[in-house]
Structure formats: structure tokens, C-alpha cells
Amino acid sequence: MTRILQNDSHGRFASLRVAVTGGTSGLGLALVRESLARGARVAFVARNREGVERVAREHGRAHGIVGDVSKKEDIHPIAMQIVGGLGGLDVLVNNASALGPTPLALLGDTDCEDFERALATNVLGPFRLTKALLGALAASARCGRGAVVLNVSSDAAIHAYPRWGAYGASKAALRHLSHVWNEELLAEGVSFLSLDPGDMDTPLHALAVPDSDPATLKRPEAAARELAEAIAAALPARSPGKAPRGAAAVEVDAS
Numbered sequence: 001m002t003r004i005l006q007n008d009s010h011g012r013f014a015s016l017r018v019a020v021t022g023g024t025s026g027l028g029l030a031l032v033r034e035s036l037a038r039g040a041r042v043a044f045v046a047r048n049r050e051g052v053e054r055v056a057r058e059h060g061r062a063h064g065i066v067g068d069v070s071k072k073e074d075i076h077p078i079a080m081q082i083v084g085g086l087g088g089l090d091v092l093v094n095n096a097s098a099l100g101p102t103p104l105a106l107l108g109d110t111d112c113e114d115f116e117r118a119l120a121t122n123v124l125g126p127f128r129l130t131k132a133l134l135g136a137l138a139a140s141a142r143c144g145r146g147a148v149v150l151n152v153s154s155d156a157a158i159h160a161y162p163r164w165g166a167y168g169a170s171k172a173a174l175r176h177l178s179h180v181w182n183e184e185l186l187a188e189g190v191s192f193l194s195l196d197p198g199d200m201d202t203p204l205h206a207l208a209v210p211d212s213d214p215a216t217l218k219r220p221e222a223a224a225r226e227l228a229e230a231i232a233a234a235l236p237a238r239s240p241g242k243a244p245r246g247a248a249a250v251e252v253d254a255s
């Protein structure tokens with residue numbers, strides 16, 4: 001039974017067109033690999049050219065894009081390369097993220113520029129990129145392939161952890177954005193997910209909590225598998241010609 005379910009969720013990814021921001025490290029890289037392993041066509045975005053070229057070399061089928069989601073002027077070039085590289089888009093994962101000040105700081109000690117960077121990367125970037133790609137996503141939904149936007153969240157979106165104010169406020173805004181967008185686009189067949197992957201052994205976590213023991217943290221590959229399952233569950237069943245149905249916004253604490 002488990003195998004049948006697994007095959008079905010893998011089947012839903014076959015030939016899916018998936019874009020992942022922050023696809024050269026941690027969870028994003030694991031999502032690129034998980035999506036490719038499930039048969040998807042993948043585009044990924046990151047700022048560092050060397051990192052993008054390295055991942056593109058390692059995964060010949062993945063389309064690497066150099067860009068910064070926090071920069072307004074980068075959004076349309078990124079969106080055009082995603083749609084051009086994949087020939088459309090079924091799944092967008094807004095995964096790239098900024099912590100704000102590092103080391104983490106009390107709000108009163110947080111520089112405005114660090115707060116702005118967290119908002120620009122974690123809220124404005126996903127808003128702009130999603131908006132630029134809505135036409136492609138709605139087209140995919142209309143022809144029955146389904147369309148899903150996964151905004152990667154955090155428990156800091158819900159809990160008021162001291163020193164996590166810039167990051168937490170930005171993730172709370174992204175979470176709310178996901179819910180509103182889901183309500184607004186339900187009828188179009190575009191579903192929004194806001195999912196917390198849990199505490200993972202990644203460079204971002206090491207930067208935020210330098211003294212944490214990596215052995216106690218989740219592997220990003222495990223989180224990527226869980227998120228891929230959630231995306232598959234939000235897609236309409238594969239039956240050509242059948243109109244897609246929108247799904248409710250899903251919130252999962254995968255930790």
C-alpha cells in the first residue's frame with residue numbers, strides 16, 4: 001500500500017515544471033534533487049554564480065538561474081528565464097531566505113538595513129516573483145496540470161522568539177500572504193502552501209545557532225521529501241481533460 005501511494009505521488013511529479021529559489025544549498029538544493037528524482041523538470045535560482053554553475057553541472061537536467069529575489073530589477077529576468085527554460089510553470093517554491101542581523105539581535109539593536117533585507121528577501125521577493133509568474137501558473141491550472149506555490153515558512157512565523165524578530169516578522173507576513181493568496185486564487189485552481197520544514201542541518205541554521213549539534217537536526221533531504229509529498233497532495237489527480245479543483249491552504253509543521 002505504501003509503495004502504491006509513493007508511486008502515485010512520484011507519478012504526479014513526472015514532467016512537472018518546478019522552480020525553486022535558493023536551490024544551491026540546504027533545503028532548496030535537496031528540493032531540486034528530490035524533484036529531479038521524481039521526474040520533474042527543474043529551474044533553480046541563487047545569487048552566487050559559481051554555486052549555480054556547480055549545481056547545474058552536477059544535475060545536467062536542471063536549469064540554473066543567477067538572480068537575487070530581494071532585488072526588484074531581478075524579478076522579471078528571473079521569471080522570464082523560469083518560464084522560458086521550462087516552457088511554463090506548474091510549481092513555484094519560494095525557499096530563499098534571509099535571517100536579518102547575524103548574529104541574531106534584539107529588535108532594538110537591529111539595524112533598519114538588516115530588517116529591510118529580511119523583508120525584501122522573505123516577503124517582497126516571493127510576492128513579486130509569484131505575481132510575475134501568476135499568468136504561467138494560472139495557465140497550467142486551466143489546462144488541468146494543477147498549480148502550486150509553496151512558501152517555505154518557519155515556526156518563527158508563529159512563535160515570538162527573542163532575537164528572531166526580523167526573520168519572524170517577515171515569515172509571519174509571508175505566511176499570511178500565502179493564506180490570502182490561496183483564498184483569492186482558489187477559483188483559478190492555484191493552491192498556496194505555507195509549510196515549516198523544521199530545524200535542519202543547513203548553513204542558514206549554523207549561522208543562526210552556531211553552537212547547535214548538527215546530529216540533533218533534521219536532514220534537509222528528509223524535509224524535501226515531506227514537502228514534495230505535500231506538493232503532490234495539493235495537485236489535482238492526473239486525469240487529462242478534467243477541470244482542476246483548488247485546494248485549501250495547507251499548513252504543516254513537518255518538524
Ligand SMILES: NC(=O)c1ccc[n+]([C@@H]2O[C@H](COP(=O)([O-])OP(=O)(O)OC[C@H]3O[C@@H](n4cnc5c(N)ncnc54)[C@H](OP(=O)(O)O)[C@@H]3O)[C@@H](O)[C@H]2O)c1
Nearest residue numbers: 022024025026027046047048068069096097199200202204
Ligand atoms: N534551516 C532551518 O533550520 C530552517 C528552519 C525553518 C525554516 N527554514 C527555511 O527553509 C528555507 C531554506 O533554508 P536553508 O536553511 O536551506 O538555507 P541555506 O542553506 O542558507 O540556503 C539558502 C539558499 O538561498 C539562496 N539565497 C539566499 N538569498 C537569496 C536571494 N536573495 N536570492 C536568491 N537566492 C538566495 C542561497 O544561495 P546564494 O547565497 O548563492 O544566493 C542558497 O542557495 C528558508 O526559507 C528558511 O527560512 C529553515
